[in-house]
Amino acid sequence: MLFNSLEFLVFFPIVVCLFFGLPYRFRWILLLIASYYFYMRWRPEYAIILAGTTLIDYFTGYMMSRQPDRKKRKPYLYLSLLSNLGVLFTFKYFNFFNQSFTELAHILNVPYAAPAFSLLLPVGISFYTFQSVSYIIDVYKGEVQAEKHLGVFAVFVSFFPQLVAGPIERAQHMLWQFRQKQDFNYERVTDGLKLMAWGLFKKVVIADRLAMMVNPVYNNPTEYDGFSLLLATVFFTFQIYCDFSGYSDMAIGAAQVIGFRLMDNFKRPYFSKSVGEFWRRWHISLSTWFRDYLYIPLGGNRVVKWRSYYNLFIVFLVSGLWHGANWTFVIWGALHGIYVVFGTLTKSYRQQMAEQIGLTGFPKIHTFLNVLVTFCLVAFAWIFFRANTLSDALYICRNLFTGYSELTDKQEFLATIQRFSGYYKPEFMLAVLSILVLEIMHLVQRREALRLQLKRQPVYVRWLGYSALTLAIIFLGVFNETQFIYFQF
Amino acid sequence: MKKLLYKSAIMFAVWLVAFGGLFYLVKYRYVDAFYHKFTYPAASLVIGTSRAAQGILPEELQPLLKIKNYAKPLLNYAFTLSHSPYGPVYLASIKRKLIPGTRNGLYIVAVDPWSLAVSKSLQTEHPDSLFEKGGFLSSLASVNSTLNLTYLKEHYTRPYYRLVLDNLHPMEKLHRDGWLEMDIPVSEAIVKRRMKGKIADYTKKAGAEKRSVLRLNSLKETVQFLKQHGDVYMVRVPVSEAMYNIEQTFQPDFDAVMQQIAGSNNVPYLNYAPAYRRYQTTDGNHLYNGSSRKFSRQLAADILKAKSTGN
Numbered sequence: 001m002l003f004n005s006l007e008f009l010v011f012f013p014i015v016v017c018l019f020f021g022l023p024y025r026f027r028w029i030l031l032l033i034a035s036y037y038f039y040m041r042w043r044p045e046y047a048i049i050l051a052g053t054t055l056i057d058y059f060t061g062y063m064m065s066r067q068p069d070r071k072k073r074k075p076y077l078y079l080s081l082l083s084n085l086g087v088l089f090t091f092k093y094f095n096f097f098n099q100s101f102t103e104l105a106h107i108l109n110v111p112y113a114a115p116a117f118s119l120l121l122p123v124g125i126s127f128y129t130f131q132s133v134s135y136i137i138d139v140y141k142g143e144v145q146a147e148k149h150l151g152v153f154a155v156f157v158s159f160f161p162q163l164v165a166g167p168i169e170r171a172q173h174m175l176w177q178f179r180q181k182q183d184f185n186y187e188r189v190t191d192g193l194k195l196m197a198w199g200l201f202k203k204v205v206i207a208d209r210l211a212m213m214v215n216p217v218y219n220n221p222t223e224y225d226g227f228s229l230l231l232a233t234v235f236f237t238f239q240i241y242c243d244f245s246g247y248s249d250m251a252i253g254a255a256q257v258i259g260f261r262l263m264d265n266f267k268r269p270y271f272s273k274s275v276g277e278f279w280r281r282w283h284i285s286l287s288t289w290f291r292d293y294l295y296i297p298l299g300g301n302r303v304v305k306w307r308s309y310y311n312l313f314i315v316f317l318v319s320g321l322w323h324g325a326n327w328t329f330v331i332w333g334a335l336h337g338i339y340v341v342f343g344t345l346t347k348s349y350r351q352q353m354a355e356q357i358g359l360t361g362f363p364k365i366h367t368f369l370n371v372l373v374t375f376c377l378v379a380f381a382w383i384f385f386r387a388n389t390l391s392d393a394l395y396i397c398r399n400l401f402t403g404y405s406e407l408t409d410k411q412e413f414l415a416t417i418q419r420f421s422g423y424y425k426p427e428f429m430l431a432v433l434s435i436l437v438l439e440i441m442h443l444v445q446r447r448e449a450l451r452l453q454l455k456r457q458p459v460y461v462r463w464l465g466y467s468a469l470t471l472a473i474i475f476l477g478v479f480n481e482t483q484f485i486y487f488q489f
Numbered sequence: 490m491k492k493l494l495y496k497s498a499i500m501f502a503v504w505l506v507a508f509g510g511l512f513y514l515v516k517y518r519y520v521d522a523f524y525h526k527f528t529y530p531a532a533s534l535v536i537g538t539s540r541a542a543q544g545i546l547p548e549e550l551q552p553l554l555k556i557k558n559y560a561k562p563l564l565n566y567a568f569t570l571s572h573s574p575y576g577p578v579y580l581a582s583i584k585r586k587l588i589p590g591t592r593n594g595l596y597i598v599a600v601d602p603w604s605l606a607v608s609k610s611l612q613t614e615h616p617d618s619l620f621e622k623g624g625f626l627s628s629l630a631s632v633n634s635t636l637n638l639t640y641l642k643e644h645y646t647r648p649y650y651r652l653v654l655d656n657l658h659p660m661e662k663l664h665r666d667g668w669l670e671m672d673i674p675v676s677e678a679i680v681k682r683r684m685k686g687k688i689a690d691y692t693k694k695a696g697a698e699k700r701s702v703l704r705l706n707s708l709k710e711t712v713q714f715l716k717q718h719g720d721v722y723m724v725r726v727p728v729s730e731a732m733y734n735i736e737q738t739f740q741p742d743f744d745a746v747m748q749q750i751a752g753s754n755n756v757p758y759l760n761y762a763p764a765y766r767r768y769q770t771t772d773g774n775h776l777y778n779g780s781s782r783k784f785s786r787q788l789a790a791d792i793l794k795a796k797s798t799g800n
Binding site: 020184186189190209415426463466467470471474475476477478479 | 490492493496499500503504507508646648649650653654682
């Protein structure tokens with residue numbers, strides 16, 4: 001079930017009404033049923049895997065809680081990790097590694113033959129697996145008490161607002177909320193609905209509109225000129241942000257309506273002044289997960305410098321692989337690893353250079369340049385993220401800045417825009433306008449969310465804003481029920 | 490909770506007004522190039538691809554209907570090469586379209602080499618392997634609803650603002666009789682540019698496709714089916730000289746094959762393709778409005794003549 005579907009428009013109000021209508025002690029049952037129903041709308045079989053890993057993690061967590069000695073907890077930790085990561089590997093990575101080994105064996109002339117599995121990737125498996133793994137590791141370390149109530153634990157793993165695309169929550173942050181009594185609160189509920197509306201706007205008005213122009217180019221890059229490749233890349237940069245942050249906003253808003261607080265997942269990432277900062281603002285739940293459960297256990301920055309850079313690079317490589325079983329994602333991750341390591345290595349030199357050329361005397365220009373360079377680096381890396389194959393990605397990189405001399409002819413330029421926009425220029429103009437609106441909203445919300453600023457305005461201004469937003473969704477939205485990009489992970 | 494319900498009611502009222510406006514546009518104005526073809530049943534039909542959709546005006550065939558007492562209404566039920574090449578899907582949709590029991594219908598079956606072709610890479614021709622299986626003609630069970638919500642929900646994929654903008658600045662107009670009138674620039678330079686692209690596309694197509702046995706059989710079945718309900722005329726709509734030359738290279742025996750089908754079913758085959766000099770196209774492939782009207786009048790006159798001489 002997609003958030004931007006009629007089905008969810010019916011499902012969600014029913015769940016909300018039932019939730020507040022039910023006595024508090026039965027609400028976990030409603031949430032569990034609603035979450036599994038939500039998940040099974042993709043494929044009912046997916047629920048078996050979800051239920052299976054939930055039971056194993058509940059059991060291992062419970063058993064660990066009965067062992068005061070860490071050593072005695074280890075077998076249960078390994079059992080849970082094997083179950084979670086084994087399932088993830090089988091469904092997501094087995095065929096990829098198998099294919100890669102087959103190709104390598106072919107090159108080396110070594111006999112190798114293992115059959116591929118024909119398995120459909122369960123939606124959201126990467127997300128709920130990581131959420132479960134974080135729980136089990138925290139229980140092992142003694143940072144979190146194992147949840148004794150199976151139903152509450154099952155709701156924690158399957159909670160429908162964040163089940164399929166995050167935010168990846170932590171047990172310390174979520175489990176206690178399922179034991180709180182959530183009352184109907186007008187301010188909280190309406191704030192949640194406004195956040196959902198804003199998320200839906202980003203998804204159907206901006207992201208899906210940009211996708212209409214990006215997809216034909218990235219699906220057939222050799223049919224397009226350099227300018228179209230560049231436009232598609234820039235558009236994709238905003239598409240993926242609006243798609244993913246739109247989903248996160250709807251997830252956070254939906255959870256807020258029924259009284260649950262999820263973590264923020266995005267903080268205006270394209271305003272980052274460095275790639276390192278970008279990763280503190282983009283998909284925050286994932287980057288903090290990798291920091292706490294991979295980077296720090298590897299030694300973090302408490303080791304010698306070269307080792308800490310190595311750890312950083314490994315984390316980004318794994319992060320790339322988490323996003324997808326394809327070498328393009330690995331290269332995307334590696335690029336970010338290189339950016340961050342290189343950025344850290346050269347920080348002092350760049351600061352010195354900025355001082356020498358007098359840039360530090362103009363802090364706004366300096367900041368603007370840092371933001372622009374970061375944006376360009378991130379946008380370039382998205383080529384590998386979006387391209388269907390490595391050869392497509394390399395083709396795009398090689399041809400991104402070719403054929404521009406022809407665009408000096410006005411007719412050629414207009415024809416290029418027309419072709420890029422699917423032969424309907426208003427769509428291109430709307431796409432550009434919607435990106436501008438997005439960035440203006442970001443600037444306006446630098447210190448405080450717009451919906452909180454609106455609260456202080458007269459009623460007619462507020463209602464004008466809400467009406468404009470919802471009418472924009474109705475009239476400008478692209479409602480062909482496109483999946484969210486991160487669902488494929 | 491009461492405050493939320495009260496304010497939600499106001500918001501719903503705002504949305505209702507917006508949807509009311511959309512309803513008006515859908516019912517009475519332009520939606521897209523296909524929608525209104527699915528809003529009422531028809532007794533007489535023009536079928537084929539976009540050449541027929543843009544090239545044949547039912548309005549110009551009305552005098553013919555009157556004179557020969559053909560059953561009404563006459564609807565141009567032609568779509569595009571992607572949606573309505575001849576095949577089991579199109580035939581099934583035509584059957585759903587036709588008013589049951591029609592006996593004196595007029596059926597213009599527009600034919601061209603492309604609507605009878607498939608990709609060379611298709612090893613076995615099976616109805617399920619044809620690309621139009623994924624289109625709206627295949628999935629739309631209801632093709633005669635006054636307000637076709639199924640089409641709007643599942644196949645109208647444009648944002649709703651297009652309903653407003655397309656009516657304010659129309660580039661095309663779908664008449665109620667199904668004729669698709671294009672309102673696009675037709676200066677020599679622009680037509681030349683479009684033709685260049687079209688010719689390149691179709692040259693590529695000619696190399697990648699072959700005549701389809703399945704489609705040819707479907708065409709025969711379509712003619713035989715329509716013959717049970719009235720008079721059938723197989724027509725080859727004129728195109729530009731360059732396009733005609735590509736088609737002659739692609740399927741040099743096309744006219745002979747059409748003549749054979751027409752002959753075996755005792756229906757006339759009216760071939761206007763060699764008369765390319767008489768008509769103007771917008772892109773080498775589709776007749777321009779003025780030429781469509783001229784062609785439709787010529788077609789009506791020729792059908793009248795053929796009917797009078799008993800051919």
